[in-house]
Amino acid sequence: MSAPPTNPSKSWTVKVREKGVEALPPERLLPDGQPTYVASWIYVFGVASIASLIVIIGSGCILALKGPAWWHFTGVGHFFNSIHMWSVELFFFAMVVHLWGKYWMASWRGGRGRVWVTGAITFLVAVPAALTGYVSQQNFDAQWISTQAKDGLNSVGVGAFFNVTNFGQMYSYHILLLPIAVVGLVSAHVLLVRRNGVVPPFEIDTKKAAIAATSPDRGGPPPPPPSTATGAQS
Amino acid sequence: MSMAAAIVNLNHPAHTVDWGFIHLSVANVVVIGLMFVVFFAAILLPFPGAAERAAARRGGGAS
Numbered sequence: 266m267s268a269p270p271t272n273p274s275k276s277w278t279v280k281v282r283e284k285g286v287e288a289l290p291p292e293r294l295l296p297d298g299q300p301t302y303v304a305s306w307i308y309v310f311g312v313a314s315i316a317s318l319i320v321i322i323g324s325g326c327i328l329a330l331k332g333p334a335w336w337h338f339t340g341v342g343h344f345f346n347s348i349h350m351w352s353v354e355l356f357f358f359a360m361v362v363h364l365w366g367k368y369w370m371a372s373w374r375g376g377r378g379r380v381w382v383t384g385a386i387t388f389l390v391a392v393p394a395a396l397t398g399y400v401s402q403q404n405f406d407a408q409w410i411s412t413q414a415k416d417g418l419n420s421v422g423v424g425a426f427f428n429v430t431n432f433g434q435m436y437s438y439h440i441l442l443l444p445i446a447v448v449g450l451v452s453a454h455v456l457l458v459r460r461n462g463v464v465p466p467f468e469i470d471t472k473k474a475a476i477a478a479t480s481p482d483r484g485g486p487p488p489p490p491p492s493t494a495t496g497a498q499s
Numbered sequence: 500m501s502m503a504a505a506i507v508n509l510n511h512p513a514h515t516v517d518w519g520f521i522h523l524s525v526a527n528v529v530v531i532g533l534m535f536v537v538f539f540a541a542i543l544l545p546f547p548g549a550a551e552r553a554a555a556r557r558g559g560g561a562s
Contacts, residue, residue, distance in 0.1 A: 301549070304552055309541065366538065
């Protein structure tokens with residue numbers, strides 16, 4: 266067996282790997298379980314949003330393969346268009362309930378600011394992702410929405426480079442640019458949740474603060490054994 | 500091909516709720532109401548198995 270190298274590697278792949286494992290060790294990236302406080306319905310809506318997003322991407326890929334007019338003249342196309350539309354409805358429904366729950370939990374606590382910000386930006390980016398879909402329908406609904414939206418967008422000065430009456434531009438935004446942004450942000454959001462852990466209830470934070478205030482560093486008793494810590498696995 | 504008819508008559512202007520500058524379709528108001536119902540239900544309803552997990556944790560057992 267050879268001895269480990271004494272000089273640090275200059276390879277960028279090694280550096281990226283080491284940084285990645287340091288930030289997200291495998292047992293944290295794919296944990297055995299979650300803390301017991303996660304056993305609550307309010308924690309379900311984040312994964313419900315992700316499940317909806319997977320259906321959106323899957324049905325959207327099928328619609329993209331067949332072209333934007335397919336759903337107008339075939340029953341199967343109409344079916345997949347409906348799957349796509351209703352999964353978007355569920356995505357926003359679940360995401361808004363998730364957002365409300367996390368807002369009232371103050372889920373940016375404990376150094377989770379980036380988790381909160383990536384989630385909020387995902388919501389903001391998902392809105393134009395949906396709007397560009399509505400104006401890509403190629404029907405009277407799309408015409409109505411685009412001609413209404415153009416006035417609003419022109420009033421804030423973005424109509425010159427985000428033209429909702431330009432089908433090609435809107436379709437490109439809808440099936441490429443904005444989905445990449447949403448999926449990238451959701452991926453970052455999930456990885457940050459894995460890194461920082463799910464935000465605990467306020468009561469547990471208060472208990473942790475009380476324990477920290479009486480820790481040996483400050484002359485208090487030693488901390489409790491790990492079995493009573495907040496990170497106990499369910 | 501012929502498309503199936505809508506199960507409700509959509510051949511009329513949308514019904515709206517107007518309150519000052521707020522102007523919402525009834526359909527959107529219903530969805531917002533449902534989101535509130537689901538939000539409070541998620542807070543209030545017990546999660547299946549949560550009590551057993553908490554009891555197992557208090558007893559020192561792992562589930």
